[in-house]
Amino acid sequence: MEIKEIQNLIKFVARSGASEVKLETKDFKITIKTGTERDDVAEIQHIPVVAPVETVTQVVSASQPAAKVETPSQGAAEKSKFLTIKSPIIGTFYRKSSPESPPFVKVGDRVSVGDTVCIIEAMKLFNEVESEVSGTIVEILVDDSSPVEFDQPLYLVDPS
Known part of the structure; x- marks a missing residue:
């Protein structure tokens, strides 16, 4: 099985909602666990997810005119x-x-x-x-x- 096929399999398992998939052939064995349903774990770990933040930076130097500052809505539309x-x-x-x-x-x-x-x-x-x-x-x-x-x-x- 090639890397691209494994990547596609991981994408498929992630989208399907399955908690674990095992695939075994004579050449290899692969187990993919998504961690969505785990009854054997007593504690819950919270991993913070940081949403991307659009930052607007304006650099002004004495030799250059002031740059136009985009508002977040303009940047998102562009x-x-x-x-x-x-x-x-x-x-x-x-x-x-x-x-x-x-x-x-x-x-x-x-x-x-x-x-x-x-x-x-x-x-x-x-x-x-x-x-x-x-x-x-x-x-x-x-x-x-x-x-x-x-x-x-x-x-x-x-x-x-």
């Missing part, structure tokens, strides 16, 4: 025209394959379907994330070496 590349798995986001290598993509780079845009490390496995859209990278939403969640937006892409 960003709605962009497509997102999302994390297919939970793990650690890396923009480049090694510390000495250049990033896979930068703001302004053109990507096509199938282009590698980053790596996500999960359980000591490095998974290449391929773009599912074509367009120009307009914003990188995650810092390098940051933890990411399943389905978390990583990049904004202008399809035009």
Whole structure:
């Protein structure tokens, strides 16, 4: 079974609401637990979820005129025209394959379907994330070496 198939299986299990799925063949054995229904756990752990916050920053220098400040509603309306590349798995986001290598993509780079845009490390496995859209990278939403969640937006892409 290839990584892409495993990622799709994890997505399917997460959406289905099943608490545990076991799959076993002669070559491998995989168990996926979502943790939604656990009768054997006596304590409940609360993990805070931080919602993305849109910040408006204005930098003014003496040599430059004041920049136009966008209100959050303007920024949201403008960003709605962009497509997102999302994390297919939970793990650690890396923009480049090694510390000495250049990033896979930068703001302004053109990507096509199938282009590698980053790596996500999960359980000591490095998974290449391929773009599912074509367009120009307009914003990188995650810092390098940051933890990411399943389905978390990583990049904004202008399809035009």
